[in-house]
Every structure is written in structure tokens, then in C-alpha cells.
Amino acid sequence: MTGRGRNAGLFRFMLVCLIGAMVTITACNSGGNSGNDATSGKGTNNAQSTSNEGQTPDGEGKKDVTLTYWAELGASPSRTLQTYNDALFYQELEKRTGVHIAFEHPAVGSEKEQFNLLIASGKYPDVIEYNFLNYPGGPEKALADNVIIELNDIIEQYAPNLKKYLDEHPDMKKQVSTDSGKMYVFPSIGIGNHGVTGGLVVREDWLKELGINEPKTIDDWTNMLRAFKEKKAASAPFTASLRNLKLSQFNGAFGIGTDFYRDNGVVKYGPIEPGYKEYLTLLNAWYEEGLIDPDFSTQDNAALDAKVINGNSGAFFAYIGGGMGKYLPALQEKDSSSNLAGVQFPILNQGDEPRFINTSYEYRGQGSVGLTSANQKIEETAKWLDYLYTDEGHILKSFGVEGVTFKDVNGYPTYTDLIVNNPDGLSVGDAMNKYLRVATPSVGFVGDDRYSEQYYTYPQQKEAFATFSQYQENAYETRLPLISHTPEEANEIATIMAEVNTYQEEMLLKFIMGAESIEKFDEYVEQLKKMKIDRVVEMKQAAVERYENR
Known part of the structure; x- marks a missing residue:
């Protein structure tokens, strides 16, 4: 070249x-x-x-x-x-x-x-x-x-x-x-063109069996989860851990982030915005109806994996590599007709586009x-x-090294069997870790599409990769840039957010599980303001403006 x-x-x-x-x-x-x-x-x-x-x-x-x-x-x-x-x-x-x-x-x-x-x-x-x-x-x-x-x-x-x-x-x-x-x-x-490595995944074989289209809107999701519960006897139609519930992007349908985000250039804190009340109302309704895994607040990854593999759940958040790559063979070993599909991040109304997406920064x-x-x-x-x-x-x-870990096929670096069919039985990811420095961020360039296309071995993974990344550029308008705080700001933010995060997560669980009425949302917002969340928003806004002026 x-x-x-x-x-x-x-x-x-x-x-x-x-x-x-x-x-x-x-x-x-x-x-x-x-x-x-x-x-x-x-x-x-x-x-x-x-x-x-x-x-x-x-x-x-x-x-x-x-x-x-x-x-x-x-x-x-x-x-x-x-x-x-x-x-x-x-x-x-x-x-x-x-x-x-x-x-x-x-x-x-x-x-x-x-x-x-x-x-x-x-x-x-x-x-x-x-x-x-x-x-x-x-x-x-x-x-x-x-x-x-x-x-x-x-x-x-x-x-x-x-x-x-x-x-x-x-x-x-x-x-x-x-x-x-x-x-x-x-x-x-x-x-590369794909920066989203995880999203919402559903049992596609269940959708076909029940005659349901892939869900797009929140109403679609509600109807699908009800069908999973009633017709597939799923004890946890949507399963999650507390951490990946926050990554699930149902919040995006209501126009808010679950943390700090930008709305037309203005920094906001999602958990105090009106849309967050609608988001909590939805999750509480799903929880009360038995559509969300009742163990979401305490279960670990092993318990979540078991519910997916044993057919207790039909929808969940998963990473393409470590999630779908693990669940697909396990499910198909039990039943060869089992299948998974990555679906688009939920919207509220037909015709909307997802805007809150967990895409990587460059x-x-x-x-x-x-x-x-x-x-x-x-x-x-x-x-x-x-x-x-x-x-x-x-x-x-x-x-x-050409001839060892890859060969040039018409200008396309193609991994050899040492990587994709390792003679020692290593997975593709483990083989890459042993011979290369590509599976995790490191100095230089990462995320080459030619790597990603070969890392994901199942067609369902490749399809999910394209689906999750379809609207990734919309996230550039809502996420904060990679701002820096002054040491004084950083200390003040750390002090305030230590208290805010504890209280906010406690109330999140109470609202979802019904231990606190959603009617108390305004009181919850007022308490966060007493904890000086507005001061943090102010410092974040100042940091964004400094970033723009670099």
C-alpha cells in the first residue's frame, strides 16, 4: 500500500x-x-x-x-x-x-x-x-x-x-x-462506523411463534412483555440487573437521560426532569404487572444468565460479544430453534428516532x-x-503478523484459524488477547470495522451491531462532551454527588417497586435540589462552555 x-x-x-x-x-x-x-x-x-x-x-x-x-x-x-x-x-x-x-x-x-x-x-x-x-x-x-x-x-x-x-x-x-x-x-x-456494543435483545423465536413484530414503541414493548408472561409462562419477561436497567434506554423514549445530558446545548440532570417521572411510572407499572424481573435490584450476572438460558426471560440488555455470544449457543444447545435479535432502542411514538444511545466517544x-x-x-x-x-x-x-494471525485477501486483513478457529480451543476473544491488542482500547486506533466484522461470529451478532449503531450520531447531540473540571470543581462535585447518588438510587428503587408513591416525585426533586444538584448542573454547563472554547 x-x-x-x-x-x-x-x-x-x-x-x-x-x-x-x-x-x-x-x-x-x-x-x-x-x-x-x-x-x-x-x-x-x-x-x-x-x-x-x-x-x-x-x-x-x-x-x-x-x-x-x-x-x-x-x-x-x-x-x-x-x-x-x-x-x-x-x-x-x-x-x-x-x-x-x-x-x-x-x-x-x-x-x-x-x-x-x-x-x-x-x-x-x-x-x-x-x-x-x-x-x-x-x-x-x-x-x-x-x-x-x-x-x-x-x-x-x-x-x-x-x-x-x-x-x-x-x-x-x-x-x-x-x-x-x-x-x-x-x-x-x-x-469505524459502529460504536455501540450493547443494547436490548429479545427472543426472536418467541416473536415468530406468537406472531409479534419486533418492538419499536413503548406500547409495543408492553404488549410483547405481556405476551411473554401470559403465553410463554416467562417468570421474568424482562430481566435485568440494577446496573443494566439504567443502560436499557427505556428512558430515552421520554426524552431524558439517566444522568447528566444536553438538551439543545443546555446541561440537564435527567432524574429531576418531568420526563423522568413518566419513565418511573412506566417501570413501576411493569413491575406491578410482573413484566420486570422482581429480582432486578439484587441479582448478579450469574442469576441473570440463568434466567435467559433457562427460558424464564424473553428480553434483556446484553452486550453483543459477551452477552449474545454466550446466550446463543447455550440456548440452541437446549433447543436448536432458539434465536435472538438485537432490537432498536425504544421510542414513544412511531416515526421518532432514538436519541439517547450508549455509543463510544471517539x-x-x-x-x-x-x-x-x-x-x-x-x-x-x-x-x-x-x-x-x-x-x-x-x-x-x-x-x-501477516501469515501468522492474518492473511491479506484482496486488501482485506482476514484473521487466520489461529484467531477464529484456535487449535488450542481459545475463543476468538481470548485468541485476540493472546496475540494482538485489539479487543480493548489501547494506544493508536481501535474499533476498525474489519476487526468488528470478524470478531462477531454469529450473523445475529452482526445484525445487532448494525441495529444498535444505526442512530448513534443522534447521541452526539444529547451526551456531554469529554469535559474537564477544575480541581476545585471536581472536589465540590464529588462531595455533592456522593450524597446525591445515594439518595437518587434509593428513591429509584422505591419508585419502581412501589415502596414510594410516584406522587412524591416533586418532593424527591426538591430534596435533590436541597442537596445542591443545581450547583453541579451549573458547573457542568461551565465545563461544557470551556470545552467548546478550546
């Missing part, structure tokens, strides 16, 4: 320049690990130091660069990897760039605590992979705390591929900058990388990361 050839030539040129710099650095500093010992085994699953001498693909010279890299491994990758160094992607990346990565992984399940300990220690690795939008006080505070460094000049000088992309996509540049215009990460950037946040104040190899780090914004780097990260 022409673009790939240009990127390869540019990368070889940068590596030649890097040689000279590294000779000087190596002579002056034989350790050069930012004050951290790459072989010390920090964390629970750290890679031990190995020889990192290597050559560029065409043998232009040897390198000796090691970078320490803190990153969550996560539950899914940890099923096949002890460290990312075990992944084919990082092994091949080292061969191509001559840069060895000494990973520091926190124990799975204690990532947040380990991150806080890392920050408190003041002893940082060269880079940290983290969603700095979640840093206490936001990215601006992370910069002010001297945990990570500003990247504007670094990207300008050493990351031509990322710079070009940001210049061509100014809105992305806004997303990865603070209100003061400071860029702070090498981002994980979403591409800037993923998660999986992005900040350079720390301890990093003594800024140029080398930036050039290494920039490779992942080239065509070659993207193909390597998402599809792997």
Missing part, C-alpha cells in the same frame, strides 16, 4: 536518527531507566528484563532502548497472558522498533488501589496507560501534580503521524486537550498513555508510540 510504504520509510528515517541519539545517551547513562529498575518486578505480573538488542526490519542498525510501562492487564487478557510481553503484538513491535517494554501490571481486581499507591509513591515508570479523565481533579491536576507532562511540543517534534491525524481532526484534538490547551496523552482513538480515554515526569527518553518514547498511528502499526496491533 502506498500509505504504508510512506509510513515505513518515515519510521526507518526516524530510527536512523534515533541511533545517533541513543549512542550518546548510552555512553552518558548506561542505566537510563528514569530512576526505576526495570527488572525489579514491581506489581504482580511484571516482565523480567531480557536482552533487548534488535534490528530494524531491514537491518539498519541495533537498538538498546527499554521503557518501563505501567498498564492494567485486565481479567480477559490475564486468561492467556501473564504479561503483555507474552503477546505476539509486543514481541513483533520490539523487533520492528528495537524498543523493549518492561511492563508493570497491577493485580487484576486491585487496579484502582494500585494506581493510587503508584501516584502516592512519587516513583513513576516511563509511561502510564490510564484514563486520566478519571484522575482526581482531571488531566489538568495530573499535569499540575507533575505525574504526567504536557505533550504539545513533543507531539509536534516527534510524533508526525499523530500530529497529522489531530490536525485533520480538530475535534479529536479538543478531546485530548485540557481547557488550557495542553495535550496530555497519546490517545486511544475510535474509528477518544476512548481508557488505554491512552501519558509520559511521566520521570521519563528520560522522551524522544524515543514518542517515536515508538507514534508508530501505532501509522498504517503498519495499526495493522500490527489490530490484525498481527
